[in-house]
Amino acid sequence: MPTTSDFERMLRAASLRVTRPRIAVLHAVHASPHADTDSILGAVRTDLGEVSHQAVYDVLRALTNAGLLRRIQPAGYVARYESRVGDNHHHVICRSCGVIADADCAVGHAPCLSASDSHGFVIDEAEVIYWGTCPDCTTTTTASS
Amino acid sequence: MPTTSDFERMLRAASLRVTRPRIAVLHAVHASPHADTDSILGAVRTDLGEVSHQAVYDVLRALTNAGLLRRIQPAGYVARYESRVGDNHHHVICRSCGVIADADCAVGHAPCLSASDSHGFVIDEAEVIYWGTCPDCTTTTTASS
DNA sequence: TCCCTTATCTTGAATGAGTCAAGTATTTTT
DNA sequence: AAAAATACTTGACTCATTCAAGATAAGGGA
Structure with missing residues (x-):
């Protein structure tokens, strides 16, 4: 299980700013692979307190585009994310x-x-x-x- | 390209009632494979005049469950239907x-x-x-x- | 052929994941 | 420390799909 500073390095390596929501999302997805957006939002809020759902959507998109997360969306299900990439x-x-x-x-x-x-x-x-x-x-x- | 009576036979073989919307949907999907619901609705209305969108959703589900159509739903796209099954x-x-x-x-x-x-x-x-x-x-x- | 039962269609509202947009806050650069 | 750029908050909105209740039409039996 990567640590917070591992996540920081991953974000910087991808030229992404290091923010608390991003770290929290990375933690959440690493902790529960294949989690959906809503679960991730819940985990992030447990971690940080109030965070907007829009922030989590933005973060998930940024991290997916950067290749730090992978999005999977089976027919009939909402999107899910996993950290196993590459x-x-x-x-x-x-x-x-x-x-x-x-x-x-x-x-x-x-x-x-x-x-x-x-x-x-x-x-x-x-x-x-x-x-x-x-x-x-x-x-x-x-x-x- | 199957004819209307072919479609009738297919419906009866699947224990489904033969209705104009169902025939029209089968025609539409056979004519344009991988069409989405909205295109199918358009084709059906061109064919029959006003038909409710709910009817088309119901028909698509019934035909898919019966194995007469196949539903595909790639990530990020709306559902599409094709007639090549089996x-x-x-x-x-x-x-x-x-x-x-x-x-x-x-x-x-x-x-x-x-x-x-x-x-x-x-x-x-x-x-x-x-x-x-x-x-x-x-x-x-x-x-x- | 007519009637009855049941499946199907119509109408209209609701759901819910995801997006858009404008303004505020935070991170990084200089 | 200030400026520039990126990220987050807030709140409204989209749109495919579903739900629900009543009206209609298809198929089987008399």
Whole structure:
């Protein structure tokens, strides 16, 4: 778990000003990966007291643009953020409860980056979402039958 | 391109009532794959005259649940619908103009379905979105420099 | 063919994540 | 320490989508 001064260094390295909301957002996302904006806002307020929701939206956008955070937005869900950036990992999402887990692609370093026919597109990212049922929900469903 | 009576058969096969809005929505989506709800509503109204937007939302949901349409909702975009269902094709999306093209996965029949560690999830679908730049946008950008 | 049941459509309001805009405060530079 | 630039606060607003209640139309049985 990075410390506050680690976060400071990360912000400066990205040419971003060091502010309390930004540090708090970084703390929050590192502490709970795949958190949505509202949870992050809650964590930031617990940490700092009153902070505007707009500030958190701004911070999340700035940090995402800077590459310090990654935004994921599965169909039907609100945006979520994670601190694991720079690799090409993917996500497994439970259709039942919405929980998200990380997944490295079986193919390895460049998963699925070559579509058989990319229609002349220049592809820069392959986003993979595995939809399924998490262990908890699988157990619950099975038990009730 | 399927005909109206093809659509009727498809609806009956899915135990859905045959109504004018449903036929019109099927026509619209078959005519322009990856259309969003608003475009579909426009096409339906051109076809039938006034139809409530709620009706189109209801129809799209019913047809999607019945497996006659597939809903795709890339991050940052509104929902879109396509009539190509039952295979496991994926999508290439232009970050610049938002245009969507179909893509079959290079791996073949079950693309990326095996994450290296699925954390105990029972996975039923692997959704792949290739992000990039379409030929038109690539040309425009290059030409302007 | 008519009627009944039920699914579907209409109308109109509401929800809620996210954005816009103008002004104030804070950080960084000089 | 002052200036310049960036970030935060406040409050209104957008817009895709959903909710709810009543009206209408489709399909099956008599």
